[in-house]
Amino acid sequence: MPDLALALKGVLDTFSPVVMLGIVLGTLGGLIFGVLPGIGAFPLMAVLLIFAFSMDPTLILSVLLAIHAVSVTGGSITSIVLGVPGTALNAATLLDGYPMAKKGEAARAIGAALNSSMLGGILGGIVLIGFIPIALVLVLAFGLGETFLIAVVGLAFISTLSGGSMIKGLISGGAGILLSFVGYQGMTALPRFTFGTLALYDGIGLIPFLMGIFALPEVIELALKKKAIASTGVNTNWAGVKQGVMDVFRHWKLFLRTSAIGTAIGIVPAVGGPAATFLAYGHAKQSSKHPENFGKGTVEGVIAPESANNSKEGGALVPTLAFGIPGSGGMVVLLSAFLAVGIIPGPSMLREHLDLSFTLVTTLILSNILAVIFLLPVIKYIARICLIPSTILVAPILVIVLWGAYASQNSYIAMLSTMAFGVLGFFMMKYDYNRVALILGFILGNIVEVNGFLAYTALGFSFLTRPIPIVLMVILVLVLFGGAMKSAVYKLRRI
Amino acid sequence: MIGRLIMVLIFLGLAAAEVVAARDYPQRAQFGPWLVGGVVIALALFQMVREVRQKSRPVLVDEDVVVEDRAISGRSYAIVALWLTGLMLGTYLFGMLITFPLFVLAYVKSHRWGWLLAISMAAVIFGLLYGVFGILLKATLYRGIFFE
Numbered sequence: 001m002p003d004l005a006l007a008l009k010g011v012l013d014t015f016s017p018v019v020m021l022g023i024v025l026g027t028l029g030g031l032i033f034g035v036l037p038g039i040g041a042f043p044l045m046a047v048l049l050i051f052a053f054s055m056d057p058t059l060i061l062s063v064l065l066a067i068h069a070v071s072v073t074g075g076s077i078t079s080i081v082l083g084v085p086g087t088a089l090n091a092a093t094l095l096d097g098y099p100m101a102k103k104g105e106a107a108r109a110i111g112a113a114l115n116s117s118m119l120g121g122i123l124g125g126i127v128l129i130g131f132i133p134i135a136l137v138l139v140l141a142f143g144l145g146e147t148f149l150i151a152v153v154g155l156a157f158i159s160t161l162s163g164g165s166m167i168k169g170l171i172s173g174g175a176g177i178l179l180s181f182v183g184y185q186g187m188t189a190l191p192r193f194t195f196g197t198l199a200l201y202d203g204i205g206l207i208p209f210l211m212g213i214f215a216l217p218e219v220i221e222l223a224l225k226k227k228a229i230a231s232t233g234v235n236t237n238w239a240g241v242k243q244g245v246m247d248v249f250r251h252w253k254l255f256l257r258t259s260a261i262g263t264a265i266g267i268v269p270a271v272g273g274p275a276a277t278f279l280a281y282g283h284a285k286q287s288s289k290h291p292e293n294f295g296k297g298t299v300e301g302v303i304a305p306e307s308a309n310n311s312k313e314g315g316a317l318v319p320t321l322a323f324g325i326p327g328s329g330g331m332v333v334l335l336s337a338f339l340a341v342g343i344i345p346g347p348s349m350l351r352e353h354l355d356l357s358f359t360l361v362t363t364l365i366l367s368n369i370l371a372v373i374f375l376l377p378v379i380k381y382i383a384r385i386c387l388i389p390s391t392i393l394v395a396p397i398l399v400i401v402l403w404g405a406y407a408s409q410n411s412y413i414a415m416l417s418t419m420a421f422g423v424l425g426f427f428m429m430k431y432d433y434n435r436v437a438l439i440l441g442f443i444l445g446n447i448v449e450v451n452g453f454l455a456y457t458a459l460g461f462s463f464l465t466r467p468i469p470i471v472l473m474v475i476l477v478l479v480l481f482g483g484a485m486k487s488a489v490y491k492l493r494r495i
Numbered sequence: 496m497i498g499r500l501i502m503v504l505i506f507l508g509l510a511a512a513e514v515v516a517a518r519d520y521p522q523r524a525q526f527g528p529w530l531v532g533g534v535v536i537a538l539a540l541f542q543m544v545r546e547v548r549q550k551s552r553p554v555l556v557d558e559d560v561v562v563e564d565r566a567i568s569g570r571s572y573a574i575v576a577l578w579l580t581g582l583m584l585g586t587y588l589f590g591m592l593i594t595f596p597l598f599v600l601a602y603v604k605s606h607r608w609g610w611l612l613a614i615s616m617a618a619v620i621f622g623l624l625y626g627v628f629g630i631l632l633k634a635t636l637y638r639g640i641f642f643e
Contacts, residue, residue, distance in 0.1 A: 395602035
């Protein structure tokens with residue numbers, strides 16, 4: 001049973017003037033760096049890590065967590081307004097956010113994104129508080145087999161996301177998996193499909209790939225059409241923002257389900273954040289009464305990934321605090337900061353530093369609220385970017401996208417591959433191939449291969465008989481055949 | 496139709512290349528590429544047959560988009576391709592700090608915007624690259640082969 005007095009002390013520590021100031025500045029920094037396409041919060045966090053040795057542990061850890069927690073909220077702005085994902089976690093948001101901006105509903109989309117991000121972040125924090133006492137049991141429950149099956153469920157969403165042509169969707173998904181095989185293989189340490197190119201040994205970078213497949217095609221299209229993003233006018237009044245905020249409450253069941261997906265996947269260290277957002281998006285589409293509207297600018301397509309990407313951080317803190325296993329990229333930096341200040345996360349962390357654990361939970365919740373407070377007043381001005389002529393926007397977006405790709409790997413090859421994937425993405429868009437399926441295959445392909453093989457090697461097929469895999473297999477069947485079952489039930493009812 | 500066929504061929508080529516390249520790998524490294532590659536090859540061949548059998552048809556279902564798509568001429572594609580090639584080549588030769596602001600300046604000015612706007616935007620990009628990324632964040636900027 002956690003010591004309640006110590007937990008309360010942790011919560012109150014967050015509200016000390018110095019820590020509060022740090023959280024406010026961290027939130028602002030996280031938002032600004034999240035807005036910059038492809039760059040995210042890592043450079044800022046890495047720079048601040050230098051100060052970890054000389055600063056108060058509570059302060060530096062709170063600042064770093066605040067930066068990390070809200071960078072995805074900032075990233076949703078560029079995804080919606082420019083069609084360029086701010087961070088990898090915002091890629092799924094642009095699928096419907098950007099079409100909403102094209103329809104003049106940017107303010108509504110940002111309103112929905114901010115509200116679902118804030119509520120998702122709060123929910124993730126609350127879940128984290130609830131899970132701290134049982135964190136050990138929970139994290140241990142997810143082994144190789146469970147991770148393998150989560151990824152398989154994710155891949156099954158390819159069939160759901162395929163939209164128009166199922167064959168083209170499956171080809172795209174398959175191509176994504178094949179591209180994920182490039183580079184060192186986890187279990188054999190064999191470099192595959194590198195064709196002697198040193199730059200490919202680490203595989204194809206996620207950021208250059210995402211930037212190429214999602215951002216560049218939109219920039220190319222803008223350059224070709226020479227029109228503003230929203231050619232129909234933009235609703236920049238408060239009514240649009242309010243509508244977006246209220247949309248989250250109107251779709252509260254979807255919000256809860258996708259936040260749960262985000263938190264659950266955040267807990268599993270190997271799956272990663274981008275997968276959580278695409279799975280949430282896939283689930284939203286599959287469970288919607290109007291799946292045909294997805295990709296054309298429906299607000300549910302914004303709520304689902306945005307609630308998942310913020311709630312994920314609460315889940316990702318569980319293995320970080322309880323085991324010292326980072327649940328996401330940002331948690332790696334946070335873990336480094338823990339070590340720099342002389343605190344070793346692990347099972348003892350929850351006994352010896354319970355107050356600090358609760359400070360971090362409160363920081364997570366607080367920074368998400370602050371992010372919305374900072375952004376709400378400027379939404380209507382941000383939405384006006386959609387009215388700027390494309391001949392002004394194209395060049396700066398292009399160079400920032402390329403810099404983002406370069407910054408992720410410090411290599412010219414990263415820029416070159418972004419350009420190559422950009423051309424591929426443009427023609428996929430033009431000829432109706434599914435870019436989401438390609439990305440989902442790319443993110444999950446390696447996870448399925450490595451975890452599946454290791455689980456089978458260690459346990460044979462017996463890992464499938466454990467409780468969590470059984471539940472996941474039921475979900476798999478529902479994902480694959482849910483649509484057919486729904487229409488069969490509907491037909492029976494009509495008879 | 497040629498464009499659609501080329502798209503299928505790109506995916507077919509990718510899958511075939513991995514299947515062939517994987518033949519010398521140990522079984523553990525071979526299984527995934529062969530399984531997925533085989534499926535993609537089968538699907539791509541099926542799609543290719545469908546594309547060949549289907550005569551010329553509008554690329555997109557949405558009529559507005561089809562009209563808009565046809566309105567973009569081959570010349571427009573060539574011009575955009577030239578801008579992109581120029582940007583990549585310039586970056587390779589002279590690095591980001593020189594090429595990026597110059598690209599912004601040239602692109603904005605060539606689209607008939609005033610010098611003031613073009614120079615201001617180029618200066619903002621330079622300031623962002625040099626000041627924020629280069630100095631403040633100590634991030635590495637690609638210098639190009641001439642200045643490496």
